[in-house]
Amino acid sequence: xxxxxxxxxxxxxxxxxxxxxxxxxxxxxxxxxxxxxxxxxxxxxxxxxxxxxxxxxxxxxxxxxxxxxxxxxxxxxxxxxxxxxxxxxxxxxxxxxxxxxxxxxxxxxxxxxxxxxxxxxxxxxxxxxxxxxxxxxxxxxxxxxxxxxxxxxxxxxxxxxxxxxxxxxxxxxxxxxxxxxxxxxxxxxxxxxxxxxxxxxxxxxxxxxxxxxxxxxxxxxxxxxxxxxxxxxxxxxxxxxxxxxxxxxxxxxxxxxxxxxxxxxxxxxxxxxxxxxxxxxxxxxxxxxxxxxxxxxxxxxxxxxxxxxxxxxxxxxxxxxxxxxxxxxxxxxxxxxxxxxxxxxx
Numbered sequence: 001x002x003x004x005x006x007x008x009x010x011x012x013x014x015x016x017x018x019x020x021x022x023x024x025x026x027x028x029x030x031x032x033x034x035x036x037x038x039x040x041x042x043x044x045x046x047x048x049x050x051x052x053x054x055x056x057x058x059x060x061x062x063x064x065x066x067x068x069x070x071x072x073x074x075x076x077x078x079x080x081x082x083x084x085x086x087x088x089x090x091x092x093x094x095x096x097x098x099x100x101x102x103x104x105x106x107x108x109x110x111x112x113x114x115x116x117x118x119x120x121x122x123x124x125x126x127x128x129x130x131x132x133x134x135x136x137x138x139x140x141x142x143x144x145x146x147x148x149x150x151x152x153x154x155x156x157x158x159x160x161x162x163x164x165x166x167x168x169x170x171x172x173x174x175x176x177x178x179x180x181x182x183x184x185x186x187x188x189x190x191x192x193x194x195x196x197x198x199x200x201x202x203x204x205x206x207x208x209x210x211x212x213x214x215x216x217x218x219x220x221x222x223x224x225x226x227x228x229x230x231x232x233x234x235x236x237x238x239x240x241x242x243x244x245x246x247x248x249x250x251x252x253x254x255x256x257x258x259x260x261x262x263x264x265x266x267x268x269x270x271x272x273x274x275x276x277x278x279x280x281x282x283x284x285x286x287x288x289x290x291x292x293x294x295x296x297x298x299x300x301x302x303x304x305x306x307x308x309x310x311x312x313x314x315x316x317x318x319x320x321x322x323x324x325x326x327x328x329x330x331x332x333x334x335x336x337x338x339x340x341x342x343x344x345x346x
Contacts, residue, residue, distance in 0.1 A: 028120070028244045030340055031251035040075075040255065040343070044246040048079045048253060050236075051099040053087040056279045058291025059205045059234055060103075061271045062125075066260035068274045074259075075252035091237065095119050100242045101253065105233045106317045107159050107326065113336050114327050118240040121314075121337035123254055123307030125234040125261060126205070128298040131160055133222040134192075134208060135199035140220040144171035144227060150198040151179035153188040159231065160201040160224075163324040167229055203233075205298070209290035225298075229320060232313050234299075243341075251341040254307060258343070261306035265296045309337045 032041035052060055063081045066072050072079045084090045087104035094102040095117040109121050135141040139150060144167070154161045161182055168175045181188075181197055189207070192200035193214060202208060204221070212218055224230070236254075243250050264271040268289060276283045301308055314333040321327045 028240065028338065028340065029247045031247040040251045041248040043076045043249040043252050045249050046076055046078050048077055048101065048249060049082060049099045050079055051082050051084045051090045051093055051102040053084045053090045053103045053105075055083050056275065056282055057206050058209075058275070058288040059126075059295050061275050061288065061292060062257065062260045062264040064278055065264045065271050065274055066256055068278075069260070069263060071256040071260045071263070072253075075256045077249065077252055077256065079253065079256075091117065091119065094237055094239050097239050097241065099239075100246075101236055101238050101250075104235050104237055105159065106231055106235050106314065107321060109235065109237045110318060110321055110327055110336055113331070114329050119237045120240055120243060121235050121309060122238050122243070122250060122339075122341055123236040123257070124232040124309050124313075125236075125257075125307050126295070126298050127232055127300060127308075127310060127313060129223070129225040129229070129231045130203040130205045130233055130294070130298055131224045131229070131231060132202060132204045132208070133199050133224070134202055134211065134219040135222070136195060137217065137220055139198035141199045141222050142220055143222065144168070144173050146222075147173055147199070148177040151181055152199040152201060153181045153183060153191045153197045154201040155185040155188050156182045158185075158201070159326075162326055163224075163229065163231075163320060164201070166320070166324045167224065167227070170229075171227060205291050205294045208294065209287045210284075212290075213284070213287060228316070230313065231317050231320060232309075236307065247341065251343070254305065254341050255343050257307060258305040261299065264292065265299070268292050268296075305342050308342060309339055311337075 050063065067081060087108040090102035090104050091108045091112050093099045095112060106124060109119055112119050133141050133152065141147055141150060154164065164180065165175060168178065181191065183191065188200060191197045193211065238250060271292060272285050272288050275288050276285050299306065311333045314337055318330050318333060322330045
């Protein structure tokens with residue numbers, strides 16, 4: 001049975017954490033717990049909205065599995081999972097209280113906290129970054145040095161585009177020898193698929209299976225996370241007022257999603273079938289299957305629930321963002337996140 005253990009206690013008692021201390025969200029109300037059973041208190045509200053940052057893709061399957069298999073219902077929740085239009089838009093609707101919870105990367109909420117937005121990161125389901133450079137096998141970019149003399153397409157104003165100069169500098173790559181082609185995302189895809197550029201900046205859990213299916217061959221991958229550019233993703237943010245007023249609801253949501261992620265990755269074919277039934281016009285089952293397998297590779301949570309946020313990961317993300325000019329007033333990592341709403345095995 002899972003017992004609810006507050007983050008600061010769990011870190012010291014169980015040794016799950018790098019260190020102990022007053023972590024993020026310390027000003028928010030804590031969930032209540034039955035001292036005998038370890039069960040989370042009754043939800044303050046049952047109806048919850050979760051705003052995704054895009055239309056359906058494989059990495060979102062666990063949220064729909066949670067609905068279909070009754071995980072939300074088991075925890076007394078009715079969660080409305082809504083599609084969205086980008087992480088910045090999601091952050092704004094959550095900050096304004098139009099949505100209770102939202103899915104973003106770690107980048108936008110880090111910027112939002114700096115701007116004073118009332119939001120907190122409460123989970124991140126990709127604790128290793130999906131950001132990658134994919135290249136054609138006849139013009140491979142297997143290491144950063146391979147970028148010299150090659151062209152790479154990237155989306156204008158994307159996170160990758162903003163951190164790319166720092167990445168080149170850190171890896172001692174001569175930027176003058178790299179042709180960085182900045183275009184809209186749709187044009188980026190066309191340039192790469194038409195072999196007008198050698199490489200492209202994408203997400204492994206999204207475009208990689210799509211591109212490989214369309215091209216009919218495997219691409220050469222270069223993951224930025226292997227070079228200390230590891231930006232966590234698939235992050236849940238909450239409106240601070242909602243979290244403060246409804247701590248039991250937030251804890252129950254995360255407990256349900258822990259079960260949903262485990263079930264999804266243990267039953268990929270069933271998760272694909274659920275997705276195909278829900279989004280029959282938008283789902284290519286083989287692509288979704290590969291997206292989920294790639295998600296499993298970067299969603300590694302040993303001895304902690306799915307979504308558990310490592311302070312070291314957030315600190316690394318903040319350092320990268322500050323060095324790339326995406327934030328200018330970096331605070332301590334715990335100002336951006338909390339693990340207070342998680343359950344841990346005792």
